[in-house]
Amino acid sequence: MTARTLIGRGAGADVTVADTEVSTSHASFEPADGGVVVVQDLGSTNGTFVNGQRLTGPQELQSGDRVQIGATVMEVRGADGPPTASAGPPAQQAVRTRQIPSLPVMVFVAGQHAGTEMPVGGQVVVGRDPGAADVILDRDPDISRRHAAFSLAGAGLIVQDLGSTNGTIVNGHRLDYAVTLSTGDRVQVGATVIDIRLPGETVFEREGPVAAVASDATNDIVVEGLVKDFGQHRAVQGIDLYVSPGEIYGFLGPNGAGKSTTVHMLTTLMPPSHGVARVAGYDVGKQGPEVRASIGVALQAAALDANLNAWEHMDLQTALQGLPKAQRKPRGAELLERVGLTDAADRVVGGYSGGMKRRLDLALALVHWPRVLFLDEPTTGLDPQSRTALWEEVARLVKQEGMTVFLTTQYLEEADIMADRVGIIDSGEIVAEDTPAALKAQIGRPTIEVLPLENADWEAISEVLGRFGELVSGAHRGVAARLHPGVDDLAQVIRALDSEGLRISNVQLHAPTLDDVFLAKTGRSLEGAAGGAEAAAEVGVPGATPPVAGP
Amino acid sequence: MNPSGGGQFMRLARRTLTRTLRQPALVVPSFVFPLFMLAVVSAGGADVTSIKGFPTDSYITFMLGAMMVQGASGAATMAGTTLGTDIGTGFLSRLALTPITASKLVAANLTGVAVIGVVQAAIYLAVGLAAGASVEAGIAGAVALLGVCLLMTLAFGAIGSLAAVFAGSGEQIQGLVAVVLALLFMSSMLMPRNLIEEDWFKTIATYNPLSYLVEANRSLLISGWDGEALALGCGLAVALTVVALAATVARLRRSMV
Numbered sequence: 001m002t003a004r005t006l007i008g009r010g011a012g013a014d015v016t017v018a019d020t021e022v023s024t025s026h027a028s029f030e031p032a033d034g035g036v037v038v039v040q041d042l043g044s045t046n047g048t049f050v051n052g053q054r055l056t057g058p059q060e061l062q063s064g065d066r067v068q069i070g071a072t073v074m075e076v077r078g079a080d081g082p083p084t085a086s087a088g089p090p091a092q093q094a095v096r097t098r099q100i101p102s103l104p105v106m107v108f109v110a111g112q113h114a115g116t117e118m119p120v121g122g123q124v125v126v127g128r129d130p131g132a133a134d135v136i137l138d139r140d141p142d143i144s145r146r147h148a149a150f151s152l153a154g155a156g157l158i159v160q161d162l163g164s165t166n167g168t169i170v171n172g173h174r175l176d177y178a179v180t181l182s183t184g185d186r187v188q189v190g191a192t193v194i195d196i197r198l199p200g201e202t203v204f205e206r207e208g209p210v211a212a213v214a215s216d217a218t219n220d221i222v223v224e225g226l227v228k229d230f231g232q233h234r235a236v237q238g239i240d241l242y243v244s245p246g247e248i249y250g251f252l253g254p255n256g257a258g259k260s261t262t263v264h265m266l267t268t269l270m271p272p273s274h275g276v277a278r279v280a281g282y283d284v285g286k287q288g289p290e291v292r293a294s295i296g297v298a299l300q301a302a303a304l305d306a307n308l309n310a311w312e313h314m315d316l317q318t319a320l321q322g323l324p325k326a327q328r329k330p331r332g333a334e335l336l337e338r339v340g341l342t343d344a345a346d347r348v349v350g351g352y353s354g355g356m357k358r359r360l361d362l363a364l365a366l367v368h369w370p371r372v373l374f375l376d377e378p379t380t381g382l383d384p385q386s387r388t389a390l391w392e393e394v395a396r397l398v399k400q401e402g403m404t405v406f407l408t409t410q411y412l413e414e415a416d417i418m419a420d421r422v423g424i425i426d427s428g429e430i431v432a433e434d435t436p437a438a439l440k441a442q443i444g445r446p447t448i449e450v451l452p453l454e455n456a457d458w459e460a461i462s463e464v465l466g467r468f469g470e471l472v473s474g475a476h477r478g479v480a481a482r483l484h485p486g487v488d489d490l491a492q493v494i495r496a497l498d499s500e501g502l503r504i505s506n507v508q509l510h511a512p513t514l515d516d517v518f519l520a521k522t523g524r525s526l527e528g529a530a531g532g533a534e535a536a537a538e539v540g541v542p543g544a545t546p547p548v549a550g551p
Numbered sequence: 552m553n554p555s556g557g558g559q560f561m562r563l564a565r566r567t568l569t570r571t572l573r574q575p576a577l578v579v580p581s582f583v584f585p586l587f588m589l590a591v592v593s594a595g596g597a598d599v600t601s602i603k604g605f606p607t608d609s610y611i612t613f614m615l616g617a618m619m620v621q622g623a624s625g626a627a628t629m630a631g632t633t634l635g636t637d638i639g640t641g642f643l644s645r646l647a648l649t650p651i652t653a654s655k656l657v658a659a660n661l662t663g664v665a666v667i668g669v670v671q672a673a674i675y676l677a678v679g680l681a682a683g684a685s686v687e688a689g690i691a692g693a694v695a696l697l698g699v700c701l702l703m704t705l706a707f708g709a710i711g712s713l714a715a716v717f718a719g720s721g722e723q724i725q726g727l728v729a730v731v732l733a734l735l736f737m738s739s740m741l742m743p744r745n746l747i748e749e750d751w752f753k754t755i756a757t758y759n760p761l762s763y764l765v766e767a768n769r770s771l772l773i774s775g776w777d778g779e780a781l782a783l784g785c786g787l788a789v790a791l792t793v794v795a796l797a798a799t800v801a802r803l804r805r806s807m808v
Binding site for chain 1: 558559562563566569570573574636637640641642643644645646647648649650651
């Protein structure tokens, strides 16, 4: 050893150890005078041990010393026996790393890390994102940011796909979500091939190249002519839509428009009357179990048992979804931590607030690492803080796990902020579909709304505004007009009102909203649109009273 | 990753047990009311045993079998409320989105309720014996009595489940209590069928299936091993369970692809 060597779990370490017990920068080994090596703990969570004693400061190592961090044991050997203080260049000590032999080993046989072996002491995430993966495969375009995870479960090893775009292949079969591995199993992610070796099992040597794997499974949603009839009433009228992998698709519409009915059909909870829908590559009408294994669903009302606590919900859900026993509790703990319910996990959910129930509902939908997530009006009835927290979690899921999200909402703001694309549904038909920006650009014109100081001026103000645009309903009980193209100076309007001697208490300029899109497409305003949906540019008028709250 | 069927089943059963026991309003009345009835009716009806042809001189022994049926009938409310609440709250949809099958779901729910039913029956039996009742069929008969009560619990639970899938809510299941109680009073609960003097009552009691459940219990308590009574009572309980469960599962399956 001739230079300082950093050992840790992070990408910046000289020796990376894929073990959850090991901190990002766990310990360092540094040559010192006399040819000895000094080991120092770098503030790790679980400590560094020399011959069984936890380090409290830097310590010189002797040949034969055993250093342990997590499940990794290192033996110190002098180049020519124990270090001595003899003249001449000091004999250099060497640190030989080996793993405690009871750990499963990932043997990289093809791809970026071919020829290396990695013991698994906790969980190893494979992906192309250096910030999120333990094994970085950044030279392979077929690898997702967080592609797959290898997790220690007892003496065994579990591999789970983390919603990757191109899938994780085990022995030639694409994973639905997770499987327990045996010695000799071959896992393929992109061009990287990993053979598995478990302790105490005979290695089965494979022959021949890795077979190319074809699969229809993906993260997308394809809907063609989907219809749902309830007796004589056609609730969904032959809708077509496509949601790309990793996209957040907002399904916006008023109550009774057909949003939830569509979600129920896409999640196999309700058979379609006509039409075809494929979710994650599976036909919802013919491959219900496969669809259900690929999706997570949080329905409109948080589907919880008021008499169970969060732990019990997690235990039940992880068991029903078939997670191996060793993985259930850690997965439950991870998700409860992620949604901020760890402290409340022992309380029965009957005493939870609406936001807490929604967060638990979301966590339960995620236990089996779904590739596609359906959220049916997930923030209805939530306070703004809880709503924002849920949005952040959904955005994180998409960003870090490549999940596809189908989100129904009646909140314009939610669709606007969350969705990559929005489909507007009314009376069972999709009346508009595009990105929020493109939809609003179709309307293109802002609306000015003026609140008269005297009701007697109402008509006169309407007459003035009529010169600048088309009169429409105001959001705040004022006189409103959608401005003509070319009218982009608010001062023009103010001057015109002033020149007529009209007194106003407030004037607002509304940028085009999705409600304007809905209004333009259906002839009426979207229910529940009030509540901050507008990106309003408000202009205070000196001496005016505050704006009147909307209905 | 293959779902473990046994593990799933046991967790669902445990969940039913847990949620039921955490609702005293669901458990206490169905547990206490039969004991209360046993005390009141036995105290007031002691003279009935002097009627010629009455099968026993211990009215508490006579009533114990009926009270065990009444206790078992509480399973209808427990199982029905659990399933109905699951439907009403959407929890059933959550379960339906897992690999669990409808039949396993209903069966696990019934298993949880059955555990409560058997424990209840054992307590009724212990209280009855302490109050002077006896089991003519002996210790083996006492064990068989608990087995018969288990079958009855399953039958009532299955009926409650069937009612739940049609009602779609837990609240509406509460009405079953009154229906079962009315049927119980119109059975041979208070008097052996051969001693009922009113023809209309006797006819209703004869066609009332609860009479045969009561008489199966009563046979072990009073007559010893009566194969016919046991076959009728157990056969009826099994038939009710099978029919109600099949209809429940079929109804649940209709709502899933």
